[in-house]
Amino acid sequence: MDARVHPTLASFDAATLDRLAADPVRNTVALTSLDRARRLPSADNPPTLITFHDNGEVVGSLIRTPPWPFQAADLPVAAADLAAQIAAEVDPEAPGVTGPRQKSHAFATAFATAFATAFATAFATAFAADRSFTESLATRLYRLGTLVPPTSPGTGRLATEADIELLGAWRKAFTREAVPEAPDEEATEIVRSSLRLGNGHALWEVDGTPVAWAAASLPQVGMTRVGPVYTPPEHRKHGYGAAVSALASQWALDQGATDVILFADLTNPISNSIYQRIGYQPLDDWAEFWWKR
Template identity: 35%
Template sequence: MSTVPMAGLRLRFLTDPEEFLAAADDYLRADPVVCTVVTTISHRLMSQRAEGIDQSDRNWWLVVADDSGAVVGAGMRTAPYAPFPPFLLPMPDEAAVALAHALYGRNEEVLAVNGALPAVDLFAAELTRLAGGRVQVAQHTRLHELGELACPPPVPGHLVVATEDELGLVTQWFTAFMGDADEQAGRPRSTSAHDVPERAEMLRRLRAGRMWFWVDETGQPVHLIGANPPSFGVARVGPVYTPPGQRGRGWASNAVAEVSRRIQAEGARVCLYTDQANPTSNKIYAALGYRPVVDMANLTIVR
């Protein structure tokens, strides 16, 4: 753990997810939808640590506190794939700038950053001023929360829980989801599988019953959908993937509606991310009752 003092604020770095969740509890609970990525990943890594699963010594969590000790910002660096982008939650502008100085000062290389605007913009701009390079936008995302669910026109078939026996198809479609999302947003198709969970993590999701297929009237899988377990009372839907040959038939709308209904029936709030460059998915989710909460961005730093 380390602490970086600054006028009016204090940046506190932690290496234990449980300690972070305790230190930032009030902040995370105040807006659990915006904090969903940080809380779900932190809870997962906390569980893995309790099970004796090795954690990367690269991981850290950030708590930003004001003079009174109240937490006013947070973030983490836990991505298991290069270039290991930090993920920043909302924080005062001066804290985002101070974070860039702190990481630069300890020679921590940062070539990408994800999270809430304007924190990521300010952080990346200051870091490139200090260390050189230029900032590029890899993706603009938007976090949505479901209000009142508006059910779509029904289609044949129903939702079924994916099983361990279907690991191969789940992994194949999860991988295709990442590349297809790039194409649909007008970006070059990604050749990296870094956003696809490793086999052990995929098996954990399947065993938890948090991955589903929509199957048609013949029992054939035509759509894949997943959701994280609730964290601070919020569950996040994703991935949402329909193979090209099955698109335009209402599978996705019905699958998202049914998973969302189940999450709300459990007493949890439900949210999801969209790519702002993909008007089709944004239109589908809006029709179901999802409303924008906050804009975020994935930035890269080119040197």
């Protein structure tokens, strides 16, 4: 097996677009992040794009869109060592990896060794010693079956540019609570660009006051991913999260999505049960690993 580092997104697309699109549920993160990179390119933070080949045929890929971790959903486990060796050389600043548990764990394990080999310094040796990465997030991937909207007090609507400041603050709070290891980001600008890309942002309100939020990506080859979903602490335990999740899911269906999916934190049994009550069915377990620095 060999690998190729692609200098441009166009080159990577030529090799992988049909492959990724053939399984949009598994490749959900790659499809949405690459779509963003195409439509809102960043000269300062170009993506890292690697393909793996066996007898001339593309058999997998590994990508990273800074500042986020590597995405290993399309990485063959057999290519983990090769992928880690190349990644350590071309993108040593990567903070971690996410993907189906077996794939992401294989890559994280191999990356520690590859990093120490590529950078034979005291820092790299310390990095590879003991346990060099930690599991920062364990999630379960769900796909919507038949949507069952809950009965909750309040009403829903789609967010507009007038809501950007509120949603930026809520996104920052969500990240701080759910993924504290995540890199710094301009949360308000993330929301602003998401609206610009055509993604759906649903708000649930009670007496005109927003109490919960759920975002949903514009469909990519029939797939939409719902998330983040956030209810401020003072508004929890009233069913608002379920209501706004159902509203975002219905928006995705109205946009023509055939696969509506989401990730739920496995350490939060409440959210997992809520999603199943409104029609989501479990598919696969994912894990995110971050390097110790």
